[in-house]
Amino acid sequence: MLHKAIFIYFAAVCIGSALLMITRRNPVHSVLFMLLLFFHIAGLFVLLNAEFLAAVQLIVYAGAILILYLFVVMLLNVDRESAAPRANRYWPWLTLFGLLISAEISFLVLRGSFPADAGQQPMTLAVGSVRDLGIELYTKYLVPFEIASVILLVGLVGAVMLAKKIKD
Amino acid sequence: MPSTLQEFFTLMTPIYPEVVVITVALTVLLLDLFVRKEQKSSLGWYSLAGVIIAALATFKLMGVTGSFFAGTFLLDRFSVYFKFSFYVACSLGILVSINYLKIEDIHRGEYYALMLFATAGMMLMASAGDLITIYLGLELMAMSIYVLAGFMRRDSRSNEAAIKYLLLGSFSSGIMLYGMSLLYGMSGTTNLAGIHAFLRGADLANPMVFLAMIMLIVSFGFKIAAAPFHMWVPDVYEGAPTSVTAFMSAGPKIAGFAVLLRVFSYALQPLQHDVTTIIAGIAVLTMAVGNIIALSQTNIKRMLAYSSIAHAGYALVGIAAGGPEGVASVMMYVFIYAVMNMGAFGIVIMLRRSGERGEEIKDFAGLGKTNKMAAFFMLIFMFSLTGIPPTAGFMGKFYIFKAAIQADMVWLAVVGVIFSAISAYFYLRVIMVMYMSEPQAEFKLATAPSLAIALVFSLVTVIYIGVYPDNVLNFARASIAAIL
Numbered sequence: 001m002l003h004k005a006i007f008i009y010f011a012a013v014c015i016g017s018a019l020l021m022i023t024r025r026n027p028v029h030s031v032l033f034m035l036l037l038f039f040h041i042a043g044l045f046v047l048l049n050a051e052f053l054a055a056v057q058l059i060v061y062a063g064a065i066l067i068l069y070l071f072v073v074m075l076l077n078v079d080r081e082s083a084a085p086r087a088n089r090y091w092p093w094l095t096l097f098g099l100l101i102s103a104e105i106s107f108l109v110l111r112g113s114f115p116a117d118a119g120q121q122p123m124t125l126a127v128g129s130v131r132d133l134g135i136e137l138y139t140k141y142l143v144p145f146e147i148a149s150v151i152l153l154v155g156l157v158g159a160v161m162l163a164k165k166i167k168d
Numbered sequence: 169m170p171s172t173l174q175e176f177f178t179l180m181t182p183i184y185p186e187v188v189v190i191t192v193a194l195t196v197l198l199l200d201l202f203v204r205k206e207q208k209s210s211l212g213w214y215s216l217a218g219v220i221i222a223a224l225a226t227f228k229l230m231g232v233t234g235s236f237f238a239g240t241f242l243l244d245r246f247s248v249y250f251k252f253s254f255y256v257a258c259s260l261g262i263l264v265s266i267n268y269l270k271i272e273d274i275h276r277g278e279y280y281a282l283m284l285f286a287t288a289g290m291m292l293m294a295s296a297g298d299l300i301t302i303y304l305g306l307e308l309m310a311m312s313i314y315v316l317a318g319f320m321r322r323d324s325r326s327n328e329a330a331i332k333y334l335l336l337g338s339f340s341s342g343i344m345l346y347g348m349s350l351l352y353g354m355s356g357t358t359n360l361a362g363i364h365a366f367l368r369g370a371d372l373a374n375p376m377v378f379l380a381m382i383m384l385i386v387s388f389g390f391k392i393a394a395a396p397f398h399m400w401v402p403d404v405y406e407g408a409p410t411s412v413t414a415f416m417s418a419g420p421k422i423a424g425f426a427v428l429l430r431v432f433s434y435a436l437q438p439l440q441h442d443v444t445t446i447i448a449g450i451a452v453l454t455m456a457v458g459n460i461i462a463l464s465q466t467n468i469k470r471m472l473a474y475s476s477i478a479h480a481g482y483a484l485v486g487i488a489a490g491g492p493e494g495v496a497s498v499m500m501y502v503f504i505y506a507v508m509n510m511g512a513f514g515i516v517i518m519l520r521r522s523g524e525r526g527e528e529i530k531d532f533a534g535l536g537k538t539n540k541m542a543a544f545f546m547l548i549f550m551f552s553l554t555g556i557p558p559t560a561g562f563m564g565k566f567y568i569f570k571a572a573i574q575a576d577m578v579w580l581a582v583v584g585v586i587f588s589a590i591s592a593y594f595y596l597r598v599i600m601v602m603y604m605s606e607p608q609a610e611f612k613l614a615t616a617p618s619l620a621i622a623l624v625f626s627l628v629t630v631i632y633i634g635v636y637p638d639n640v641l642n643f644a645r646a647s648i649a650a651i652l
Contacts, residue, residue, distance in 0.1 A: 105379065107375075108375040108376065108378065108379040109375075109376065109379065111375045112374050112375035112376030112377070112378075112379065113374060113376065114353050114354055114376065115354060115370070139238070140237075140238040140240070141238075141240060141300065142237055142238075142240075143183065143237045143240045143241050143292075143301060144240055144298070144300045144301050144304050147289075147292060147301070147304040147305060147308055148304055150190060150285065150288070150308055151304065151307050151308050151311055153285075154282065154285050154308065154311045154312050154315070155311060157197065157278055157281065157282070157315075158278075158282070158311065158312070158314070158315030161276070161278045161315060161319075162315060162318055162321060162330075166321060166322065
C-alpha cells in the first residue's frame with residue numbers, strides 16, 4: 001500500500017513537472033522543472049530496486065547534464081520578458097490529439113495485462129548492484145556496450161564539427 | 169599471454185567487418201589532422217578501401233552462421249545480404265561525395281568518418297539479435313546522419329534539415345523504446361528469439377501486445393519514410409547536402425527494412441495476421457502520398473524525396489505479402505532502389521556547380537542536346553525508377569507484385585500498378601524536359617572520375633539486374649532461411 005502511494009506521488013510529480021517544463025515562458029524555469037522531473041524519475045528507479053540507475057540518474061543527468069543546460073541557457077542570455085510564446089497557434093488541436101493518443105494508450109494498457117511472472121526476472125537479478133550490472137555489461141551486453149561508446153564518440157565529433165568556428 | 173589473445177581474436181571473428189569499418193572511421197578522424205585541405209579526397213578513397221576490406225571480411229565469413237555475444241549479435245545469410253547492400257550504398261555515397269564536397273567547399277575528413285559510422289550502425293542493425301542491439305545500431309546510424317544533414321553549416325536549409333531530422337528522429341526513437349519496453353515487460357527478455365518463443369505461447373488478444381506492435385510499426389515506419397510518418401522527408405532531403413541525401417535515401421532505408429523484416433517476419437511472426445493488415449494499409453497510403461504529391465514538385469530533390477516515399481510503399485507491399493517470396497522480393501527491391509536512386513542523385517550532383525544550384529527540374533532543360541551522355545544515364549535511371557523494362561526497377565516491382573498476387577492480395581498488386589502508372593508522369597517529365605526543351609544557357613557539368621565510377625557502376629547494375637535478375641534474386645532467396 002505504502003509502495004503504491006509512493007509510486008503515485010513520484011509519477012504524479014513527474015507528469016506535473018514535465019507539463020510545467022514545456023509550458024513555462026522563462027527557459028530557466030523550464031530547466032529547473034526538468035531537474036525536478038529527473039529527481040522524481042530517480043525515485044521511480046529506487047522503487048524498482050534499481051539503486052544504481054537512480055544514483056546514475058542523479059549524478060549524470062541531474063548533476064552534470066542539467067547544470068550544463070542551465071549554464072547554456074544563462075549564457076545565451078534569453079530575454080525573459082520578450083521570450084516568444086511556447087505554443088504556436090495550433091496548440092489546442094495538438095493538445096487534443098495528444099490527449100486522444102494518451103487515452104488510447106491508457107485504454108489499451110488498462111485492458112491489457114502483463115503475464116503474472118513478468119517483472120520477476122529483473123527483480124531477482126539484483127540489477128541494483130554495481131557489480132552485477134558491470135558483469136552483465138561486460139559479458140552479455142558487450143556488443144551493445146561498445147556500440148554505445150561509438151555513439152558517444154559520434155556525438156562528440158558531430159558537436160565539435162557543427163559548433164566549431166567557421167574560418168574564412 | 170598468447171592464449172588469451174588468441175581467445176580474444178576468436179571471440180571477435182564474427183564482428184570483424186564492423187570492427188574494420190569503425191577502425192577505418194577512427195583512423196580517418198586521425199588522418200584528417202595531417203591531410204591538407206586540397207587533398208581531402210584521398211580520405212575518401214581511403215574510406216572506400218576500408219569498405220572494400222570490410223566487404224572481403226564479410227565474404228570470408230559467409231560460411232559462418234550462428235548467434236554470438238549471448239545472442240545480441242547474429243551472423244547469418246540474411247545479415248550478409250544486407251551488409252553487402254550497405255557496402256554498395258556506402259561506396260556509392262563516398263564516390264558521389266568526393267567532387268561535390270569540393271564544390272560546396274565543405275571537404276572535411278569528418279564527413280567520411282560519419283558516413284562510415286553510419287554504415288557500421290546499419291550493419292549492426294542487420295545483424296542484431298536483440299532489441300538493444302537494434303536500438304543502439306539505429307541510433308549510431310541516425311546520430312551520424314543528423315550531423316551529415318547539417319554539414320553545410322553556412323546554409324540555413326541544411327541547418328533546418330538537421331534540426332528537423334534530429335527532433336523527429338528522437339521522437340520516433342522514443343516511441344520505439346516504449347514499444348520495446350512493453351515487449352520486454354511481457355516476455356522478460358529483449359532477445360528476438362526469446363520474444364518469438366514467448367509470443368508463440370502468449371495470449372495474443374492481450375491489448376498490450378497490440379500496443380507494442382503498433383509502436384514498433386510507427387517508429388520503423390518513420391525510419392523507412394512510410395506515410396503517415398513521412399512529414400520530415402521532403403524538407404530534410406531538400407536541405408541536406410545532395411550527396412548526403414543520396415546516401416540517406418539508400419542506406420538507412422535498407423537498414424530500416426532489414427530490421428522491419430527481422431522483427432516482424434521473425435520475432436513478431438505469431439502476430440502475422442494483424443501486422444499484414446496494418447502494413448497493407450500503410451503501403452497503400454504511402455504509395456498514394458508519395459506518387460500524388462510528387463506530381464506537383466518542381467525541385468528535383470523534393471521530387472526524389474516523394475519518390476523515395478513511394479518506393480517505400482512498394483517495398484511494404486512485399487512485406488504485407490509475406491512468405492519466402494515476399495521477403496525475398498523486398499530484399500531485392502530495396503537493393504535495386506538504392507542503386508538506381510543513387511544513380512539519379514549522381515546526375516543531380518553533376519548539375520551542381522559553384523554559384524548555381526541546378527536543383528530545379530527546369531535546370532535539366534536541353535541536357536539531351538548539350539550533354540548526351542549525362543542525359544542518357546538520367547534516362548535509364550528515370551526508366552528504372554518508373555519500372556520500365558529492361559531495367560532493374562521493372563524486375564523489382566515485378567517480383568513484389570508477383571509475391572502479392574501469390575499471397576492472395578491481388579487488390580494490393582493492382583493498387584501498386586496503378587500508382588506506378590501515375591509515377592510515370594513525374595519521372596518521364598524529367599526525360600521530356602531533357603530531350604524536348606531547348607537548352608537555356610551554356611552548360612558545363614561538374615564531372616569527376618569518382619562520380620563517373622559511381623554512375624557507371626549504377627548504370628551497369630541497373631541494366632544487369634534488369635536483364636538477368638536471377639543472381640540477386642537467388643542470393644536473396646538463399647538468405648531468408650534465417651528469419652522464416
